[in-house]
Amino acid sequence: MPVEVKVLEKRNNYVKFIISGVPVAFVNSLRRTIIAEVPVMAIDEVVILDNTSVMYDEVLAHRLALIPLKTDLESYVLPEECVCGGIGCSRCQVKLVLDVEAKDGDLMVYSGHLKSEDPAIVPVSDKIPIVKLAKGQRIVLEAYARLGRGRDHAKWQPGLAAYKYMPKIVIDESKCNGCGVCVQNCPRNVLEIKDGKVTVSKLLDCNLCRYCEIVCPTKAIRVEHEDSTYVFFVESFGQLDVKTLVLKALEVLDQKCVKFLEECEHAIEEFKKE
Amino acid sequence: MICMLFPIRCFTCGALIGDKWEEFKRRVERGEHPAKVLDDLGIKRYCCRRMFLSAIEYIDGVLMYEKVTMEKHTSHY
Numbered sequence: 001m002p003v004e005v006k007v008l009e010k011r012n013n014y015v016k017f018i019i020s021g022v023p024v025a026f027v028n029s030l031r032r033t034i035i036a037e038v039p040v041m042a043i044d045e046v047v048i049l050d051n052t053s054v055m056y057d058e059v060l061a062h063r064l065a066l067i068p069l070k071t072d073l074e075s076y077v078l079p080e081e082c083v084c085g086g087i088g089c090s091r092c093q094v095k096l097v098l099d100v101e102a103k104d105g106d107l108m109v110y111s112g113h114l115k116s117e118d119p120a121i122v123p124v125s126d127k128i129p130i131v132k133l134a135k136g137q138r139i140v141l142e143a144y145a146r147l148g149r150g151r152d153h154a155k156w157q158p159g160l161a162a163y164k165y166m167p168k169i170v171i172d173e174s175k176c177n178g179c180g181v182c183v184q185n186c187p188r189n190v191l192e193i194k195d196g197k198v199t200v201s202k203l204l205d206c207n208l209c210r211y212c213e214i215v216c217p218t219k220a221i222r223v224e225h226e227d228s229t230y231v232f233f234v235e236s237f238g239q240l241d242v243k244t245l246v247l248k249a250l251e252v253l254d255q256k257c258v259k260f261l262e263e264c265e266h267a268i269e270e271f272k273k274e
Numbered sequence: 275m276i277c278m279l280f281p282i283r284c285f286t287c288g289a290l291i292g293d294k295w296e297e298f299k300r301r302v303e304r305g306e307h308p309a310k311v312l313d314d315l316g317i318k319r320y321c322c323r324r325m326f327l328s329a330i331e332y333i334d335g336v337l338m339y340e341k342v343t344m345e346k347h348t349s350h351y
Contacts, residue, residue, distance in 0.1 A: 054278070054333065054336045054337060054340055055278060055279075059278070063279075063282055066281075066282040066283050066292075067282060067292075068283075068290050106337065111293075124290060125290065125292075125293035126293075127293040127296065128282055128290070128292040128293045129279055129280065129292060129295065129296065130279075131279060131333075132279065132333050132334070132337060134337045134340045134341050134344070135341070135344075136344055137340070154283070154288050157288045160287055160288070160289065235289070237283075237288065237289055237290050238290060
């Protein structure tokens with residue numbers, strides 16, 4: 001069966017497609033790679049110079065870390081793969097500065113107040129509240145953003161990916177009496193009555209709950225799923241656009257497979273020597 | 275969920291929600307139905323929706339004490 005991909009929906013940070021002709025292990029590894037293996041930028045180290053706000057230093061640092069940063073994978077490398085050995089250089093880290101003081105009255109500090117030394121690495125949104133200051137309170141800090149992977153910390157999670165089996169609803173026309181019980185009970189409104197018989201109107205909305213099977217008095221309906229066809233969606237949190245996210249995930253997966261093959265060959269060589 | 279300030283990301287899925295909080299709060303306080311506001315903001319999953327619906331911020335309460343103590347301090351000098 002040839003591999004086929006059909007895009008159903010594509011928005012800014014979201015894509016939904018049908019992928020067929022691949023085993024479930026493949027779609028699942030793609031999902032896991034997207035969530036946990038694609039590197040993105042996040043604040044990893046914070047040097048607090050002054051903090052008279054009501055928020056503790058560590059809570060403040062944690063909030064800063066969770067801010068998704070727009071990521072440029074061309075110009076930056078992971079600290080462990082960097083020539084500097086992970087100490088921190090212009091190839092593997094970006095400095096962001098936050099210097100705010102509430103001079104007259106309460107002041108809400110937003111992610112937009114962070115000043116980045118690289119205009120390409122900035123918060124995804126300028127409107128994320130970090131902390132609220134009362135008059136006279138002050139925060140001065142330096143934050144260092146680095147590339148990292150979702151498997152190490154949720155702050156480096158680039159997005160969400162999930163899939164379900166392609167539903168297949170089989171209706172036995174000889175048994176269906178058109179009573180409509182399944183139509184009324186379906187939580188996703190997948191079915192409808194046409195000419196006294198039940199038909200499937202929104203197949204993709206079906207979540208395979210099989211409630212229609214249970215309620216059908218004549219046992220005319222059966223919910224199955226297609227073999228090796230899946231409905232897959234990817235949502236990016238804004239650090240990378242979905243296209244880059246999926247392509248990078250495939251690249252990472254490919255590298256892992258190559259590495260695995262190399263290791264296997266190496267092990268065989270070793271075995272032959274003995 | 276009682277918190278100092280509204281969380282930046284959803285506890286369950288990790289999606290960015292912090293930037294949408296102020297609009298949600300403003301519109302709900304003005305009398306709009308929370309479900310409608312969440313739909314407008316594009317918050318689809320129920321994990322993210324419960325973050326908004328159950329959030330109670332207490333930073334303004336803390337700031338109130340902060341202001342009182344700061345006034346006291348300044349009056350000494």
